[in-house]
Amino acid sequence: MQVTTTVNGEARTDEVEDRLLLVHYLRDVRGLRATNVGCDTTSCGACTVLLDGESVKSCTVLAVQADGREVSTVEGLAAADGTLHPVQAAFRQEHGLQCGFCTPGMVMACVSLLKDNPRPTEHEVRDGLEGNFCRCTGYHNIVRAVLVASGQDPK
Amino acid sequence: MTEQMDAGFVAEQIAEHPEAVHKPYAGGELGRGRRRKEDAKLLTGQTNWTDNITLPGLLHMSVLRSPMAHARVLSVDVSPALEMPGVIAAYSGRDLADVQGSLPCAWPVTPEMVHPDHSPLAVDEVRYVGDGVAVVIARDRYAAADALEAIVVEYEQLPAVVDMEAALAEGAALVHSDKGTNACFTWPFAGGADYAETLAGHPDAVVVRRRFRQQRLLPSPMEPRSVVVAPIAAADDYTVYSSTQIPHILRVMLALVTGIGEHKIRVIAPDVGGGFGCKLNVYAEEVLALVVARKLGRPIKWTESRSEHYQATIHGRDQIQDIEIAATPEGTLLGLKVELLADMGAYLQLVTPGVPILGAFMFPAIYKMDAYSFTCTGVFTTKTPTDAYRGAGRPEATYAIERIMDELAAELGRDPMDLRKQNWIKHEEFPFEMVAGLTYDSGNYEAATELAEQMFDMTALRAEQAERRARQDPVQLGIGISTFTEMCGLAPSRVLGSLSYGAGGWEAAQIRMLPTGKVEVTSGATPHGQGHHTAWSQIVADALGVPFEDVEVITGDTDSSPKGMDTYGSRSLVVGGVAIHKATGKVIEKAKRVAAHLLEAAEGDVEFAGGTFTVKGSPEASLTIQQVALATFAAHNLPEGMEPTLDSDYVYDPENFSYPHGTHLCAVMIDTETGFTKIRKYVCVDDVGKIVNPVIVQGQIHGGLAQGIAQALYEEAVHDAEGNLITGSMVDYLIPSAADLPHFHTGRTETASTSNPLGVKGVGEAGTIASTPAVINAVVDALRPWGVDNIDMPATPERVWRAIHDDGTLRVPSGTVSYGGAQTAATSGGAA
Numbered sequence: 001m002q003v004t005t006t007v008n009g010e011a012r013t014d015e016v017e018d019r020l021l022l023v024h025y026l027r028d029v030r031g032l033r034a035t036n037v038g039c040d041t042t043s044c045g046a047c048t049v050l051l052d053g054e055s056v057k058s059c060t061v062l063a064v065q066a067d068g069r070e071v072s073t074v075e076g077l078a079a080a081d082g083t084l085h086p087v088q089a090a091f092r093q094e095h096g097l098q099c100g101f102c103t104p105g106m107v108m109a110c111v112s113l114l115k116d117n118p119r120p121t122e123h124e125v126r127d128g129l130e131g132n133f134c135r136c137t138g139y140h141n142i143v144r145a146v147l148v149a150s151g152q153d154p155k
Numbered sequence: 156m157t158e159q160m161d162a163g164f165v166a167e168q169i170a171e172h173p174e175a176v177h178k179p180y181a182g183g184e185l186g187r188g189r190r191r192k193e194d195a196k197l198l199t200g201q202t203n204w205t206d207n208i209t210l211p212g213l214l215h216m217s218v219l220r221s222p223m224a225h226a227r228v229l230s231v232d233v234s235p236a237l238e239m240p241g242v243i244a245a246y247s248g249r250d251l252a253d254v255q256g257s258l259p260c261a262w263p264v265t266p267e268m269v270h271p272d273h274s275p276l277a278v279d280e281v282r283y284v285g286d287g288v289a290v291v292i293a294r295d296r297y298a299a300a301d302a303l304e305a306i307v308v309e310y311e312q313l314p315a316v317v318d319m320e321a322a323l324a325e326g327a328a329l330v331h332s333d334k335g336t337n338a339c340f341t342w343p344f345a346g347g348a349d350y351a352e353t354l355a356g357h358p359d360a361v362v363v364r365r366r367f368r369q370q371r372l373l374p375s376p377m378e379p380r381s382v383v384v385a386p387i388a389a390a391d392d393y394t395v396y397s398s399t400q401i402p403h404i405l406r407v408m409l410a411l412v413t414g415i416g417e418h419k420i421r422v423i424a425p426d427v428g429g430g431f432g433c434k435l436n437v438y439a440e441e442v443l444a445l446v447v448a449r450k451l452g453r454p455i456k457w458t459e460s461r462s463e464h465y466q467a468t469i470h471g472r473d474q475i476q477d478i479e480i481a482a483t484p485e486g487t488l489l490g491l492k493v494e495l496l497a498d499m500g501a502y503l504q505l506v507t508p509g510v511p512i513l514g515a516f517m518f519p520a521i522y523k524m525d526a527y528s529f530t531c532t533g534v535f536t537t538k539t540p541t542d543a544y545r546g547a548g549r550p551e552a553t554y555a556i557e558r559i560m561d562e563l564a565a566e567l568g569r570d571p572m573d574l575r576k577q578n579w580i581k582h583e584e585f586p587f588e589m590v591a592g593l594t595y596d597s598g599n600y601e602a603a604t605e606l607a608e609q610m611f612d613m614t615a616l617r618a619e620q621a622e623r624r625a626r627q628d629p630v631q632l633g634i635g636i637s638t639f640t641e642m643c644g645l646a647p648s649r650v651l652g653s654l655s656y657g658a659g660g661w662e663a664a665q666i667r668m669l670p671t672g673k674v675e676v677t678s679g680a681t682p683h684g685q686g687h688h689t690a691w692s693q694i695v696a697d698a699l700g701v702p703f704e705d706v707e708v709i710t711g712d713t714d715s716s717p718k719g720m721d722t723y724g725s726r727s728l729v730v731g732g733v734a735i736h737k738a739t740g741k742v743i744e745k746a747k748r749v750a751a752h753l754l755e756a757a758e759g760d761v762e763f764a765g766g767t768f769t770v771k772g773s774p775e776a777s778l779t780i781q782q783v784a785l786a787t788f789a790a791h792n793l794p795e796g797m798e799p800t801l802d803s804d805y806v807y808d809p810e811n812f813s814y815p816h817g818t819h820l821c822a823v824m825i826d827t828e829t830g831f832t833k834i835r836k837y838v839c840v841d842d843v844g845k846i847v848n849p850v851i852v853q854g855q856i857h858g859g860l861a862q863g864i865a866q867a868l869y870e871e872a873v874h875d876a877e878g879n880l881i882t883g884s885m886v887d888y889l890i891p892s893a894a895d896l897p898h899f900h901t902g903r904t905e906t907a908s909t910s911n912p913l914g915v916k917g918v919g920e921a922g923t924i925a926s927t928p929a930v931i932n933a934v935v936d937a938l939r940p941w942g943v944d945n946i947d948m949p950a951t952p953e954r955v956w957r958a959i960h961d962d963g964t965l966r967v968p969s970g971t972v973s974y975g976g977a978q979t980a981a982t983s984g985g986a987a
Contacts, residue, residue, distance in 0.1 A: 017297070019297070020297075024296075027207075028295075032200075033200070033202075033204075033207040034199075034200020034201070034202065035200070036204065036206075036377075036378070036428075037206075037379075038377050038378070038379065038461065039460075039461035039884070039885040040460045040461050040462055040884065041461065041462075041884045041885050041886045043461075043884070043885035043886055043890075044377065044461070044885055044890075046377060073200070074198075074199065074200040075199070075200050077199070078198075078199050082195075084198060084199075088198045088199070091194070091198055092190055092191075092194045092195075092198060093190060095190070095191070095850045095851070095853070095854045097194060097197055097198065098429070098684040098685065098686070098854055098858060099197075099376070099377065099378065099427070099428040099429040099683055099684025100193070100194075100197030100198070100202060100426070100428065100684065101204070101376070101377040101378040101428030101429060101684075102377045103197050103198060104200045107198065122898070125893070126892075126893040126894045126896075127893075127894050129892065129893040129894070130892045130893060130894040131892070132892070132893075133377065133885070133890050133892060134377065134893075135375055135376055135377050135429050135431070135858070135861075135862075135890070136377075136429055136684050136854075136858045137854060137857055137858055137861075138857035138858050138859075138860050138861030138896055138899065138922075139861070139892075139893035139896055140857045140896075140898065140899050141854060141857065142893065143893060143898075155898075
């Protein structure tokens, strides 16, 4: 099947197998390998991207479902000169990542969370990130990073 | 020599851009909360995970796995798979029998240890669900996965061996029928006085026994394992990319297993997304990808799915612990007796039998006692092999001692912290030789505990607990303590030798000063998320007096950092970091000779501080270390006989382990109507010696806490009676999310280690080791009015609810509630 998607602002048409997952389309067809696969049950959130601005787990979306739509991945977040997006900058400042494998998905989930709720409480951040696993940080500094990115002072 | 290589050219450039070279060292690098150098690429997704690697002509490997825990393999027909689109090759275990070798176990803990063959693909018999039986090689990963379904395997089912005690019973079905037993080894150990005699000499001794279960855990780093092998067939030469913690060890082992020359194998651990011990191994797929790449002369990639990870990557823990502690009626410890059964799984992986042995030294923990008796039997079962998982033996030991100290306190009607204080090593008693033979170099348990109690507000929480108990509130409060220590920084090579481990415990470092004054550091310690590049830069910057930004760290490639023992056992800083520190010393030593020569001063008169060499008494005569580096590169004017360039190489073998410690306090709220446990407050004060980077240290503690709490409350690998893993995906195996974990209140005290020049101790496993008993002690403390004196992990709502209900009705609390615990008739009895 043909699929035309705009990924991080770049539109392209590709011929894909019907069953190709969006995450594999991004990684193997578009060569955008920031988005990771961490599980096979839509549990871990490592593959989280934005589809028309809404966060989705790209291991549970077919590439063809993204036809005519816009996909945003972590590759498109920082400015061309390397200036980090506020969420990325807060992750760095608050040490919200260790191995970094969950980070692209986690960062995109946080971008989406803050879009929906620009000044979340700690509780709302924890609930909002329930679908994104991190095995390194214990989430403590991720939660702080989201609060910092929202302009709040974490305790 | 090209113009660019000419020192004169470099010198001119430097003269034009002095700021590029002579940035002064601002000082204060050690102990500074530097943000990590690693983060820029990780945050922007410019990461080189093994699965991100693509190569021309790359083929994908998939593995057909046994659906049965134990079966004879009657036949494997891969030919239908070869008819599938995109398939290049398919092999059964029999097809590869001559080339696949046997996976290594480097830790034969006793000379008599039963050590079965472990072929990467099973040939005649499969012994756990997930044991590989065939591989398919195809043009893409979808085709490789599809073709597995075409392979026809005939099995004859054999009895599963799931329960360790049943496995050791007379007439039990055997995992390895040719071995005649399911017992892998028995390892006895004792320290101090004889345990039985000690008890006989104290007829009034209070003796408490418990049986604790260390449930099986699934390590679950976020990055699944992956391997890519790129062959140069004509040269029989291979580059192996693997998501591994141990590129150096893997290289040696791949050579030994396959017979390929070690010098013909280059192993690269690119960016590695967490390991927690499970990537400290030599896996079937690494060998299979290598032998298939060799057969086909094509690059091969294999990446596990999460379900495969749960079947085919090692599991952690899995012990039955029978613990007995004896004390005088006044609470002074007399002795400890530990009897373990440790589940090996179906085969021995790299250090499988050694994991419980590492724990043997830690059961006495921080407590003084006269007698210690330990024995461990390793048991084969038809389950995935176990091996090192964060803490590897020490969490199990710490759990047992910290749990039984609470039980002893309850038996004696004592406050559990007071009982600990009565028995722990006082800070003025260090160094202290423990009953298990280790010499703890330093510690201050009093200081850590005092700070933790202050942060926790123990008095207020105890008061609230008493109120809730008095009014029989449906939500009860429990308080748990863990005053832990651990041994880390594996390890003095002579100690490993005495424990029959197959290698040393040293670590290597190289430092190269570049002509422009920048510094390249290579380290054999291989990171997988910790922040080595940042911490090593701080150590080097501080020692050489160069800016942090001027240091580049290179790791994870046996070509560029050829010597190493890799990363595990909280060893990187205390062994690898010290190696780097020592290597800087050699650089300074050589640079000082050059500086003395150039400044025409006696070497003894040259002093080095903050990156500058000066001559005593002539402050105007000075050279920066960058200027000296350039001079050694130009080599126009060096002391007679000196080799050009400024670099060094150091291999450090530690003299002792390091012994971090700390006090962890946990308050839980338990809803007695649902059995649900919620952590209300978690406070920990860790003492990990001198700190290089407090931000990284705190992050390590946080992550460790999450994994330790997860063992206490959430995670368990469950097998059914047929040996099927019924928690085989992330849907069924409960990895805690942000919503499940609390805010962590962390504090620290700093008691420098006296066994290394940086004064540092390990930190990677501390949080995991300490936190599990703190949480379970809190749960049991909350339930003690109901006579509960133990609860199996994880303390799920169901387990908690069942512990306090009879026939669906909440029992009436009984037992006299004393401060911190209750005395009940059952406290000296067996398991709950």
